[in-house]
Amino acid sequence: MDTEEFRRLWDELDPIGRLPGGGYLRFSWSEADLACRAWFQEQARARDLTCESDRNGNLYAWWGEPGSGEAVLTGSHFDSVPHGGAYDGPLGIVSAFLAIDALREAGDRPRRPIAIAAFTEEEGGRFGIPCLGSRLMTGAIDPDRARALTDAGGTTLAEAMRETGADPEQLGPDPERLASIGAFVELHVEQGRRLDGEDAPVGVANAIWPHGRWRLDFTGAADHAGTTRLPDRRDPMLTFAFAVLAARKEARLAGGLATIGRVEAEPNATNAIAATVTAWLDARAPDEAVLSAILTGFESKVTERAGRDGTGFAIRPESETPVVEFDAGLRDRIAALLSTFTARKHRRGGGAPILPTGAGHDAGVLAAHVPTAMLFVRNPTGVSHAPREAASDEDCAAGVDALAAVLRDLAC
Amino acid sequence: MDTEEFRRLWDELDPIGRLPGGGYLRFSWSEADLACRAWFQEQARARDLTCESDRNGNLYAWWGEPGSGEAVLTGSHFDSVPHGGAYDGPLGIVSAFLAIDALREAGDRPRRPIAIAAFTEEEGGRFGIPCLGSRLMTGAIDPDRARALTDAGGTTLAEAMRETGADPEQLGPDPERLASIGAFVELHVEQGRRLDGEDAPVGVANAIWPHGRWRLDFTGAADHAGTTRLPDRRDPMLTFAFAVLAARKEARLAGGLATIGRVEAEPNATNAIAATVTAWLDARAPDEAVLSAILTGFESKVTERAGRDGTGFAIRPESETPVVEFDAGLRDRIAALLSTFTARKHRRGGGAPILPTGAGHDAGVLAAHVPTAMLFVRNPTGVSHAPREAASDEDCAAGVDALAAVLRDLAC
Numbered sequence: 001m002d003t004e005e006f007r008r009l010w011d012e013l014d015p016i017g018r019l020p021g022g023g024y025l026r027f028s029w030s031e032a033d034l035a036c037r038a039w040f041q042e043q044a045r046a047r048d049l050t051c052e053s054d055r056n057g058n059l060y061a062w063w064g065e066p067g068s069g070e071a072v073l074t075g076s077h078f079d080s081v082p083h084g085g086a087y088d089g090p091l092g093i094v095s096a097f098l099a100i101d102a103l104r105e106a107g108d109r110p111r112r113p114i115a116i117a118a119f120t121e122e123e124g125g126r127f128g129i130p131c132l133g134s135r136l137m138t139g140a141i142d143p144d145r146a147r148a149l150t151d152a153g154g155t156t157l158a159e160a161m162r163e164t165g166a167d168p169e170q171l172g173p174d175p176e177r178l179a180s181i182g183a184f185v186e187l188h189v190e191q192g193r194r195l196d197g198e199d200a201p202v203g204v205a206n207a208i209w210p211h212g213r214w215r216l217d218f219t220g221a222a223d224h225a226g227t228t229r230l231p232d233r234r235d236p237m238l239t240f241a242f243a244v245l246a247a248r249k250e251a252r253l254a255g256g257l258a259t260i261g262r263v264e265a266e267p268n269a270t271n272a273i274a275a276t277v278t279a280w281l282d283a284r285a286p287d288e289a290v291l292s293a294i295l296t297g298f299e300s301k302v303t304e305r306a307g308r309d310g311t312g313f314a315i316r317p318e319s320e321t322p323v324v325e326f327d328a329g330l331r332d333r334i335a336a337l338l339s340t341f342t343a344r345k346h347r348r349g350g351g352a353p354i355l356p357t358g359a360g361h362d363a364g365v366l367a368a369h370v371p372t373a374m375l376f377v378r379n380p381t382g383v384s385h386a387p388r389e390a391a392s393d394e395d396c397a398a399g400v401d402a403l404a405a406v407l408r409d410l411a412c
Numbered sequence: 413m414d415t416e417e418f419r420r421l422w423d424e425l426d427p428i429g430r431l432p433g434g435g436y437l438r439f440s441w442s443e444a445d446l447a448c449r450a451w452f453q454e455q456a457r458a459r460d461l462t463c464e465s466d467r468n469g470n471l472y473a474w475w476g477e478p479g480s481g482e483a484v485l486t487g488s489h490f491d492s493v494p495h496g497g498a499y500d501g502p503l504g505i506v507s508a509f510l511a512i513d514a515l516r517e518a519g520d521r522p523r524r525p526i527a528i529a530a531f532t533e534e535e536g537g538r539f540g541i542p543c544l545g546s547r548l549m550t551g552a553i554d555p556d557r558a559r560a561l562t563d564a565g566g567t568t569l570a571e572a573m574r575e576t577g578a579d580p581e582q583l584g585p586d587p588e589r590l591a592s593i594g595a596f597v598e599l600h601v602e603q604g605r606r607l608d609g610e611d612a613p614v615g616v617a618n619a620i621w622p623h624g625r626w627r628l629d630f631t632g633a634a635d636h637a638g639t640t641r642l643p644d645r646r647d648p649m650l651t652f653a654f655a656v657l658a659a660r661k662e663a664r665l666a667g668g669l670a671t672i673g674r675v676e677a678e679p680n681a682t683n684a685i686a687a688t689v690t691a692w693l694d695a696r697a698p699d700e701a702v703l704s705a706i707l708t709g710f711e712s713k714v715t716e717r718a719g720r721d722g723t724g725f726a727i728r729p730e731s732e733t734p735v736v737e738f739d740a741g742l743r744d745r746i747a748a749l750l751s752t753f754t755a756r757k758h759r760r761g762g763g764a765p766i767l768p769t770g771a772g773h774d775a776g777v778l779a780a781h782v783p784t785a786m787l788f789v790r791n792p793t794g795v796s797h798a799p800r801e802a803a804s805d806e807d808c809a810a811g812v813d814a815l816a817a818v819l820r821d822l823a824c
Contacts, residue, residue, distance in 0.1 A: 023679075082679040083634065083687070125681060191639030211638055213682050222495065224796035225671035225694040226623055226770035227603035230664055232794065237672055241656035244649055252642055259637035260649055261677065261686045267435075267494040268674045269537060270625050270692040272797040275495070280682040282637040358638035382644065384636035385684040 001102060001397040001404075009094050010396070013039055014086060022387035023083030027126035027151070028133075029057075029160040036078035036090075040118050043097050049116070054177055055170035056136040057120040057161065063100055064113030070182025071113040072411040073370075074099070074403065077122035077133075077362065084123070085389025087189035091377060091396065093118055095187045099404040106404075108412040112182065119362045126151045126160075129319055130213075134362040138369055139173030146171055178369055183330065183410055186363040187375040187403050189391050193382035194355045201398040203353040204335045205326055205374035208364040209256075210291045211284035212320035216243060216260075216302075219312035222267060222275035233273055234310040237265065240277040242305045243298070243313075247281055250297040256285030257358055258294055280318070284358040288323055324364040327371035334373050337409055338402050352402075359384070375402055413514055413809040413816075421506055422808070425451055426498060434799035435495030439538035439563070441469075441572040448490035448502075452530050455509050461528070466589055467582035468548040469532040469573065475512055476525030482594025483525040484823040485782075486511070486815065489534035489545075489774065496535070497801025499601035503789060503808065505530055507599045511816040518816075520824040524594065531774045538563045538572075541731055542625075546774040550781055551585030558583055590781055595742065595822055598775040599787040599815050601803050605794035606767045613810040615765040616747045617738055617786035620776040621668075622703045623696035624732035628655060628672075628714075631724035634679060634687035645685055646722040649677065652689040654717045655710070655725075659693055662709040668697030669770055670706055692730070696770040700735055736776040739783035746785050749821055750814050764814075771796070787814055 016039065017024045017032030026032045037059060044051035044061035051061050064071075076092025096116040103110075124130035127149040135141040147158040147168050158168035195203050218236035244260045251258035263279040281298070285291035299315055306313035331354065338352035355376065363374045377399035381390045391399075428451065429436045429444030438444045449471060456463035456473035463473050476483075488504025508528040515522075536542035539561040547553040559570040559580050570580035607615050630648035656672045663670035675691040693710070697703035711727055718725035743766065750764035767788065775786045789811040793802045803811075 081681045081684050084684070123683070128682070130683070191636045192641070209638070221795070221800075222798035224603045224771060224798075225673055226621070226669060226696045226772065227796055228669075228794070229604070230660070230669065235660075235671070237656055237675075238660060241653040244653035245657075248642070248647075248650060257638060257640075257642065259647070259683075259685055261637055261684050262680045262682045263649075263675055263677050264680075265673065265675050267496075268676075269493045269797070270540070270674045271535065271542070271671075271694050272493050272496070272673050273671055274673045275798065282683050284638045359636060360638065382640070383633070384639055385681070386634035386636075386687065388633075 001098060001400040003393040003397045006098060006397045006400060007393050009098060013090055013094060017080065019083065024080040024086060025082055026078055026080040028079045028121035029126070029164055033078060034164060037118070040093065047097065047100065054137060054174055055172065056133050056174065057166055058133045058137060059118040061116040062113055063115070064110045066113060067180055069112030071115050071180055072407060073115050073117055073181050073184040074186065074407065075117035075119070076186050076188060077119045079121055079123050079125060081123045081125045081385045083387065084385050085383070085387055087389050087391050088191070088384055089122060091189050091391065091399070092187040095396070095400045095403050098400040099407055102400060102404040103408055103412065108408055110411045112411050114407055114411050122362055127157050130360050131362050131365045134365040136171055137174045138178060138365055140365060143171040181370050184363060184366045184370055184372045185375065185403070185406055185410070186361060187377065187399055188361065189384070189389065190376040190379040191357060191359050191384035193379070195353060195376060195378040196380050196382065198353045200353050201378050201395040202338055202402045203355050203376045204331055204338065205357055205376060206331055206354045207326060207356040208324040208360060209284045209286055209356060209358045210288045210321060210323040211282070211358065211360055213318045214281040214283070214315050215318050216279045216281055217312070217314045218277040218306070220273065220275060220310070223273045225271045225273055228273060235273050236277045236311045237274045239302065239306045239309045239311045239313060240279055243279070243302045246301045247283070247298055250294045250301070251283065254285065254290045254293045254297070256283065256290045256294050258283040258298070286356065321360055321364060324367045326367055326373055330371045330373045333409070334375070334406055337405055375399065375406070413510060413812040415805040415809045418510060418809045418812060419805050421510060425502055425506060429492065431495065433495070436492040436498060437494055438490055438492040440491045440533035441538070441576055445490060446576060449530070452505065459509065459512065466549065466586055467584065468545050468586065469578055470545045470549060471530040473528040474525055475527070476522045478525060479592055481524030483527050483592055484819060485527050485529055485593050485596040486598065486819065487529035488598050488600060489531045491533055491535050491537060493535045493537045493797045495799065496797050497795070497799055499801050499803050500603070500796055501534060503601050503803065503811070504599040507808070507812045507815050510812040511819055514812060514816040515820055515824065520820055522823045524823050526819055526823050534774055539569050542772050543774050543777045546777040548583055549586045550590060550777055552777060555583040593782050596775060596778045596782055596784045597787065597815065597818055598773060599789065599811055600773065601796070601801065602788040602791040603769060603771050603796035605791070607765060607788060607790040608792050608794065610765045612765050613790050613807040614750055614814045615767050615788045616743055616750065617769055617788060618743055618766045619738060619768040620736040620772060621696045621698055621768060621770045622700045622733060622735040623694070623770065623772055625730045626693040626695070626727050627730050628691045628693055629724070629726040630689040630718070632685065632687060632722070635685045637683045637685055640685060647685050648689045648723045649686045651714065651718045651721045651723045651725060652691055655691070655714045658713045659695070659710055662706045662713070663695065666697065666702045666705045666709070668695065668702045668706050670695040670710070698768065733772055733776060736779045738779055738785055742783045742785045745821070746787070746818055749817055787811065787818070
């Protein structure tokens with residue numbers, strides 16, 4: 001794949017939802033999301049691919065007759081976290097269209113249909129539940145719960161969909177569609193620097209770490225910041241602060257990750273002790289025993305501290321995703337196939353690097369139902385969910401070639 | 413003063429800006445504030461007091477000819493912190509009207525004018541700078557800076573004033589008005605339980621602790637919460653959490669108060685490490701050496717921690733108020749005068765309790781220009797800036813009697 005060819009298509013999509021500072025706001029069902037969807041439909045039309053939306057708002061572009069055999073699905077998502085980077089999601093969709101172009105140019109024809117998917121609300125950036133589109137499709141979330149999810153402005157998913165002309169009553173599991181998919185291969189920018197360290201432009205995932213989101217409620221007593229004696233206070237901000245440091249410490253000791261990046265205080269006034277602090281814990285680990293150790297340690301230490309602070313502390317899961325082990329046969333087949341993409345001199349066996357990831361993906365949701373694989377494209381900064389997220393045009397073009405090779409192997 | 417008489421007037425004002433949970437939202441220049449102002453004008457009219465607004469939006473109701481002698485000013489403010497209590501501010505205004513009623517009923521006539529003031533934006537709850545109305549009037553803040561202050565929605569003070577028909581171009585020092593005031597006596601609910609402990613319904617202030625507000629900026633690097641290795645992070649939430657605990661510790665060691673009650677994180681997403689955290693520190697102490705020790709210790713410890721976290725930390729004052737020692741002659745005169753209001757059997761000398769306060773007040777601003785005093789009314793919960801703030805009707809009535817006695821002594 002010519003880097004200019006990659007750049008040409010990339011530059012069409014790249015400005016949609018980009019903020020002056022370089023980050024992106026591409027919340028699902030927003031204006032920016034609708035513009036991305038229109039771009040997707042246009043790309044499908046230009047390639048004579050059949051385009052459709054499923055009952056959950058996920059888009060598909062079909063090469064080959066839908067239903068004429070178990071499809072090989074590829075693609076990713078358009079939506080971003082607030083102020084996120086350019087590549088997380090869109091790279092998988094752009095690469096999929098270019099991979100089909102490459103197969104056609106080479107004269108390949110699919111034995112079984114190939115489809116490109118754009119899943120909705122993968123980040124959970126607007127409605128709080130990640131992989132919402134794929135969870136709905138696979139029946140992993142109750143459609144009534146999904147319809148009632150609200151964004152920061154209080155708009156429900158049902159309202160947001162209706163505003164764009166979509167019908168939220170249709171939301172729900174789609175077993176027939178799921179049964180029509182024979183394999184799913186998601187290409188994604190790497191969210192770390194493992195490939196950079198291994199001097200490889202492309203790698204293959206073996207697993208997604210178990211991970212989850214927990215809501216933390218700290219309650220105390222609002223009072224005057226200038227007149228309430230320290231011993232008389234029940235200040236939930238202290239317990240929250242302890243929790244931030246405790247999460248980090250437990251993760252470090254156990255060998256996992258824990259982050260508190262979102263916090264809301266009430267009444268949030270400079271001269272009043274907070275009445276409540278609400279925060280969200282994101283935790284991940286290489287295996288479930290480690291994740292469980294982080295959570296157990298965190299909860300017991302924060303509960304103990306709340307007792308000393310005279311505050312209330314409650315923790316409840318908002319989403320929990322067990323470890324995902326991708327199909328081993330598919331993984332090894334792809335790794336061998338991609339050996340030509342690894343310029344690494346020192347690797348025995350010659351296959352592409354195989355790596356786990358701490359990030360959730362629609363591939364993790366679909367893996368419970370169909371053989372699924374993920375390709376990663378090198379990200380020299382290692383940064384993700386922020387504007388510094390990056391991939392060189394050369395590596396993106398290599399990613400397209402790798403995806404085309406995989407699709408050829410599986411479908412042609 | 414009959415408690416029913418107090419309750420009747422109190423119940424007129426009490427519902428304005430009250431929220432379902434019992435707290436108040438009475439931001440300056442809001443609908444609730446305008447309703448309070450209309451109530452003030454109505455009270456003045458009903459008593460045949462001349463009502464006027466000064467160039468800074470502070471209201472006055474005059475008993476006696478303005479300018480016919482050095483006035484005795486009383487009153488307080490209507491505005492609240494978000495979800496604040498009922499008494500902080502309004503009690504001083506309601507009590508002032510009732511004290512004039514009591515003087516008139518007793519046949520007293522003022523030798524020099526008595527005025528009731530309602531100062532604007534005392535809490536700084538909307539525009540961030542406390543005692544804004546009295547600071548503007550006394551020239552303690554630049555009017556250009558005041559006009560440009562913004563609320564949480566980005567509305568400037570100038571815009572908020574214009575929306576209500578007030579003219580922000582008039583903002584600024586008012587030396588002529590200041591020169592017309594001979595003394596200021598502010599009655600306020602106590603923000604602590606000192607009077608409760610001394611079994612006294614009313615007390616007199618001797619000083620306001622030096623205090624201030626500092627903006628804290630923590631900067632780091634946004635990144636993916638699920639894929640960024642702990643050693644690679646520059647997470648400003650960690651430094652912020654350390655700062656919350658450090659503020660408390662420094663205050664405890666030095667014998668002052670420090671509070672962080674307001675925090676804002678960006679992008680504030682569950683699965684992204686924060687890029688920035690902004691917070692506000694409120695600190696107070698019995699004297700300036702202690703306050704300075706708290707600030708110095710806090711800044712050095714947080715700076716050191718930021719170095720370890722790889723984050724940026726900046727602290728800058730938004731308002732700093734030196735210690736206020738109220739006029740000693742006025743204080744002792746009032747304390748002696750109020751001896752009849754102290755039911756305390758064990759107090760030698762018989763005067764009312766004399767106590768310092770950690771809270772800022774318009775009285776603290778005016779004290780730099782005119783002899784000023786404060787009366788406190790017992791608050792059995794000790795709570796302030798929260799719905800549990802309280803005063804019994806009996807104590808409020810005693811407060812009115814005390815204020816009437818002081819006004820009689822100074823003006824009749």
